[in-house]
Amino acid sequence: ICSGDPVTLDAGNVGATYSWSPGGATTQTITVNPTSNTTYTVVVTQGGCSASGSKTITVTPKPVVNLGADMDFCAGFVTLDAGVAGANYQWGSTYMPGFYATETDQTTDAMGPGTYWVKVNKNGCTVSDTIVLNKKKAITASFTFTQTGSGSCGPYSVNVTENATICSGSVKEHYWDFGDGTIVSGAYTKSLSHNYIVPGDHIIKLIVTNTSGIKDTTEKTVSFVGSGFAINLGNDTTLCGGASLTLDAGIGSSYAWSTGKTSRTIIVNQSGEYSVAVYNGTCYATGKIKVTATAGLSVNLGNDSTICGGSLVLDAGNSGATYLWSANTGNATSQTVTVTPQNGVNIYTVNVQKGTCQGKDTLMITVNNAIPVNLGNDTAICTGASLVLDAGYPGATYTWQDGTSTQTYPASTAGKYKVMVNKNGCKGEDEINITLLSTPTGVDLGEDINKCFGNNIILDAGEQQNATYLWSTGETTRTLDVSLSGIYSVAVSACGVTKADTISVTLSKLSTPVITQSGLELICTDADSYQWYKDGIFIPGATFKTYKPKGYGTYSVMVTNSTLGCSGKSDDYWFTPDGKYYLDGIRVIATPNPSYGLSKLVLSKLPPKPIQVKVYDRIGRMVLMNSNVVNKVTDLNLLSFAKGLYFVECILDNQKVIIPIVTQ
DSSP: BBTTTOEEOOOOOTTTTEEEEETTTOOSEEEOSSSSOEEEEEEEETTTTEEEEEEEEEEEEOOOOOOOOOOEEOOOOEEEEOTTTOOOEEEEESHHHHHOOOOOOOOEEEEEEEEEEEEEEEEEEEEEEEEEEEEEEEOOOEEEEEEETTSSSSEEEEEEOOEESSSSSEEEEHHEESSOOOEEEETSEEEEEESSSSSEEEEEEEEETTSSSEEEEEEEEEEEEEOOOOOOOSSSSEEEETOOOOEOOOOSSSETTTOOOOOEEEEEEESSEEEEOOOOOOOEEEEEEEHHHHHHHOOOOOOOEEEEESSSEEEOTTTOOEEEEOOOSSSSSSSSSEOOOSSEOOOOOOOOEEEEEEEEEEEOOOOOOOOOOOOOEEOOOOOTTOEEEEOOOOEEEEEEEESOSSEEEEESSSSSEEEEEEEETEEEEEEEEEEEEEOOOOOOOOOOEEEETTOOOOEOOOOOTTOEEEEESSSOOOEEOOOSSSSEEEEETTEEEEEEEEEEEEEOOOOOEEEEEEEEEEEEOOOOOOEETTTTEETTTOOEEEEESSSSSEEEEEETTTTTTTTOOOOEEOOOOOOEETTEEEEEEEEEESBSEEEEEESSSSSSOOOEEEEEEEOOOEEEEEEEOOEEEEEEEEETSOOOEEEEEETTTTEEEEEEEEOO
């Protein structure tokens, strides 16, 4: 195996006892993944007989592949190295996947942003690694700053320097916003100095633009502390249930709040961080406070429940609050109380207050001395096996159907098992019905099958009680639908016994029937049954191997093979009645003849080139002409001419035939 890969060893002999070494396992199978070559031995004992076996696991170290950490990609290429010499390599990428699918060297050049991976195989061990090349922005805004003046009366100075990273082009313009209404922009403002009058937090924003017009933005906060006097807005606080708070900045000559107010005090009732700058005629000082507004305290004593009896600890949470419990707890004022509910329904209530926030919850506990006992659903076990039934509730007293008083009971025969449980006066009972399973009988898939494609073939392994099925195809159902030729087998297992059977299925294709002609009779190749068609239309009664057509047309035959259970249709066959006129091997007839003025010129096959057709009356006058006859059937319409004798002249190259026809 390759290092780190698990392998399962199976000692077989279901129902025996096992002793493995190393490890000391006592199960039939063990799954191991040793880091070095290791020999595993097992001793199997069954029915007083013992045997042993061993297997050596040889461990091959896996190669180590590390393409490195994900990185940004700007342009050009990055050489990726699988780092394992003498191995087989297969690269892949979401960038130009078709190209990298052909890369099989140790290294490859990554030429664009995307995910790249390599699969390395050496000495039969395969490992892989992935790296992501993120598309880098054309320009990334960045700056550094230094500050002076904090802790004094001012001025409060900041020096900023742009240090943007560029993927393409260069920085064309800077836009500085110092957060106090001062904005500086232009091409030559890479480094600037700025003085703030008021201390506190100031947000500096930089927008950089490259030579292609692409922009990027970044911002940082610079903080200054004033000197000379302190501003105390109080500790961060929480407001509950719509309460409000008055913030007082203290004595000063002017005020500037973050809300835009200029008064000494403001009233707030929403979450947020509030700050103020106060000027006392000499210096500025700042103060801030964080206010959180909530709907109220969350108090949760848990879900209503039913118990058998005993005591419970109820916890109102919200450590540090004040509490008042209901009278049935003794009007306790602690966070937790221990209660002993009485038979029936018990209601417990607690009121909690923390600061200006209040909350309340109620819990209903119902005492019922019945306890649920569950031996499980009715089930079946194999003959000779045993099922351990567990009544639960360790430490209780138990009474089984035969007087046994243990918590568990081994069931090995068919029947109904029942237990009654008593724990501290709480009682419950349950029962389970157990049936026995037998080993599977023989499996018979039947005789080998030889059928035509398209037949619905279902192999059936038979009904076996509580059995599992495994077909050679991997299916695990009792039946298997078959659509391909092959050898199919099934193994049926139950209660440690397996029965199997195999069947050969051959699916054939019926050969296409062939029509030949003998004189004026059509003949089909051999089949079990026949049905003839003319021009695609069913011919009643035409159900024999041979058929004498009733006139020209396209004939076909459908045949069946009863043994294989399939049918097939012949190719179309063009038939023309016998005649004595020929053009270049093509039999030519006029039918019907005589006619009432409408006849057909019929050819035994398509001519190699157009045939010229002319019709003359009996004194030699041409009455019809068609110089482009290319079909097997052509109309001859003489309805508008006098009844009598006509002559049809057909010319193909230097050959000519004349066919007399009569209209009446």
